Amino acid sequence: MKQLSIALFLHGLCALAAAQERPMVDPLQAMLPPAHQVQDVVLRSPATRAALAQRDGQLRRADITESGTAEFTARLSQQSRRVSDPAEHYMETAISLDRPVRWWGKAGLDADQAGAGRNSARLAYADAIHETSRELLQLWIEAWRAGMRLDNAQTNLALAQELERLAAARLRQGEISQLDASLAQAELQRAQAALDQSRAAQAGAIARLARNYPGLTLTQAPVPDAAWLQTRAEALPALPELRQQYLERNHQLNLWRSEAARLRLLAQRTERDQWPDPTLGVYTANERAGTERIFGVSISVPISGKLRQNHALAAAADAQIAEDRVRQLELSLGADIEARYNGLQHQTRAAISVGTAAQTQLSAAEKSRKAYALGEHTMTELIQNRRLATEQLTGARLAQMEVLEVLALIELDLHLIWDFDE
Numbered sequence: 320m321k322q323l324s325i326a327l328f329l330h331g332l333c334a335l336a337a338a339q340e341r342p343m344v345d346p347l348q349a350m351l352p353p354a355h356q357v358q359d360v361v362l363r364s365p366a367t368r369a370a371l372a373q374r375d376g377q378l379r380r381a382d383i384t385e386s387g388t389a390e391f392t393a394r395l396s397q398q399s400r401r402v403s404d405p406a407e408h409y410m411e412t413a414i415s416l417d418r419p420v421r422w423w424g425k426a427g428l429d430a431d432q433a434g435a436g437r438n439s440a441r442l443a444y445a446d447a448i449h450e451t452s453r454e455l456l457q458l459w460i461e462a463w464r465a466g467m468r469l470d471n472a473q474t475n476l477a478l479a480q481e482l483e484r485l486a487a488a489r490l491r492q493g494e495i496s497q498l499d500a501s502l503a504q505a506e507l508q509r510a511q512a513a514l515d516q517s518r519a520a521q522a523g524a525i526a527r528l529a530r531n532y533p534g535l536t537l538t539q540a541p542v543p544d545a546a547w548l549q550t551r552a553e554a555l556p557a558l559p560e561l562r563q564q565y566l567e568r569n570h571q572l573n574l575w576r577s578e579a580a581r582l583r584l585l586a587q588r589t590e591r592d593q594w595p596d597p598t599l600g601v602y603t604a605n606e607r608a609g610t611e612r613i614f615g616v617s618i619s620v621p622i623s624g625k626l627r628q629n630h631a632l633a634a635a636a637d638a639q640i641a642e643d644r645v646r647q648l649e650l651s652l653g654a655d656i657e658a659r660y661n662g663l664q665h666q667t668r669a670a671i672s673v674g675t676a677a678q679t680q681l682s683a684a685e686k687s688r689k690a691y692a693l694g695e696h697t698m699t700e701l702i703q704n705r706r707l708a709t710e711q712l713t714g715a716r717l718a719q720m721e722v723l724e725v726l727a728l729i730e731l732d733l734h735l736i737w738d739f740d741e
Contacts, residue, residue: 370447377440417600446570
C-alpha cells in the first residue's frame, strides 16, 4: 500500500511537470488563425502586392530626387564660312558640353527629401499590411459570428421540433386545444425559416473570407467567456500609456508625419530654388579650316522672377496644410482609441450581465416547460419564455464576440498580435 502511494505521488509529480512544460494556449490566439498563415495570406493579397509595387516605385523616385534630374548636354555645330576678299571657303566645327549644377545646398536638401520619401514608402507598405490584417480579422470574426447565429438557430429548431412533437402527442390525447398545437407548429416553421436565414448569412460570411483571403479555414476553438475577456481587457495598459503606444505605432499617423516632413523639406528646397542654379560648360571650335582653334568655358544663370517666388509660397502652404492635418489626425486617432478603450470596459461588464440574464432566462424557460407539462402554463407562455431564453443566450454570445472583436483590434493596433508589418 505504501509503495502504491509513492507511485501515485511520483506519477502526480510527473503529470504536474509535464503540464508546466506544456505551453498554455491563449484563448484569443486559439480563436484566431495562426500568425504564420495570416502573414502568408496577407502578403499574397492583391492589395498588399499593389502596395509593394507602389513602395518600389517610390523608392526609385527617391533615388531620382537624391541624384537630381540634371543631365549633360552635348552640342555639335557645323558651319560654312565664305570670305569674298580674298575669295576663300572654310568648313568650321564647334563642340560644347554643359550641365546644370546644384548650388546653394540644394543637393543636401534633395538627399534629406529622398530619405523622407523612402521612409514614407516603407510606412505606406507597412500600413497596407496592417489595414489588410485588420480587414482579415474583421471578416474572420464576422464568419465566427455568423456561425454562432447558425448554432443558435439549430438549437432553436431542435427545441421547436421537440415542442411540436409534445404538442401533437398531447393533442391526440385531448390535453390541449388545436390552437396550442397550431402555435407549436408555427413556432417550428419560424425556427426553420430562421435556420435558413442563418445558413445563408454564414455562407456569405465564409465566402467573403475565403475569396478575399484563400487558404484560411475557421477554427473550432471555444469562444472565451466574458470573465476571461474582462481579465484580458483589464490587462491592457492604462489609457494614457495605451494612447501613447497607439499613436507611436499607428502607421497612418507615422506616414502622414513623414509626408509632412517631406513636404516641409520640399518647401525649403523650392524656396532655395529662388537662387537659380548655373549651367557650366566647356566648348571647343575649329575655325578657318583649322588655322584657328578655340577653347573656352561657359556659364549661364537664369534670372529669377515671380514664378520661382510663387512656387516657393505654394510649397510652404502645402507643407503647412500637411502639418495641420497631422495634428488633426493625431487628435482624431487619440479620441478613437480612447472611445474604444472606454467602450471595451463597459462592453465587458455588459457581456457579463447579459450572460447572467441568459442563464436566469434559461432557468425560467425550463420551469415554464415543466409548468406546461403540468398544465400550469399555456403554449403561448411556453413559446414566449423559450424564445426569450434563446434570444438572451444569442445576445450573450454575440456580446462576447463584440468584446472579443474590439479587444483583438486594439491588440492588433498595439502590435501585440500579428506583428509582421514592420
